[in-house]
Amino acid sequence: MDASTRLRVLIAQVGPGGDDGADPEAAGRFARALRDAGHEVVYLGVVPDRDVLAAVALQEDVDATCLVDGGRWVLDGDEDAVRHLRDLQ
Numbered sequence: 001m002d003a004s005t006r007l008r009v010l011i012a013q014v015g016p017g018g019d020d021g022a023d024p025e026a027a028g029r030f031a032r033a034l035r036d037a038g039h040e041v042v043y044l045g046v047v048p049d050r051d052v053l054a055a056v057a058l059q060e061d062v063d064a065t066c067l068v069d070g071g072r073w074v075l076d077g078d079e080d081a082v083r084h085l086r087d088l089q
Contacts, residue, residue, distance in 0.1 A: 005084070006038055006039055006040060007034075007039045007040065007063045007064060007081050007084065007085070008039070008040045008042065008060070008061070008062045008063050009034055009039055009040070009041055009042070009062060009063060009064050009065070009066060009077075009081075009085065010041075010042045010044065010053070010056060010057050010060060010062040010064070010065045010066070011027050011030060011031045011034075011041060011042070011043050011044065011065075011066045011067075011068075012027065012043075012044035012045065012046070012047045012052075012053050012056075012065075012066075012067055012068070013026075013027045013045065013046045013047070013067070013068040013069070014046075014047055014048075014049065014050060014053070014067060014068070014069045014070075026068055027043070027045070027066070027068040028043070028045075030066060030068075031043040034085075042056070042060050042062060044056060050067070053065060053067060062077065063077055063078050063081040064076065064077030064078060064081040064082055064085055065077055066085065
């Protein structure tokens, strides 16, 4: 995947946000960084569970998902897209 590739990425945080010691603004900062790098971002903010994330990912036909869960970043999707996102983190 080259630098000119434009990805469609879904970003969300699971749970109530802030109660687990995780940075509640981390997902938003990553979403802005991806947008500024020219990628299309579908930002959900805080979602109640992973089922909501999965449903939206299918509906939005994204290349990759980025889930912030308890301070961990979970990336999933097309192998090249995920590799590209990891390079950006």
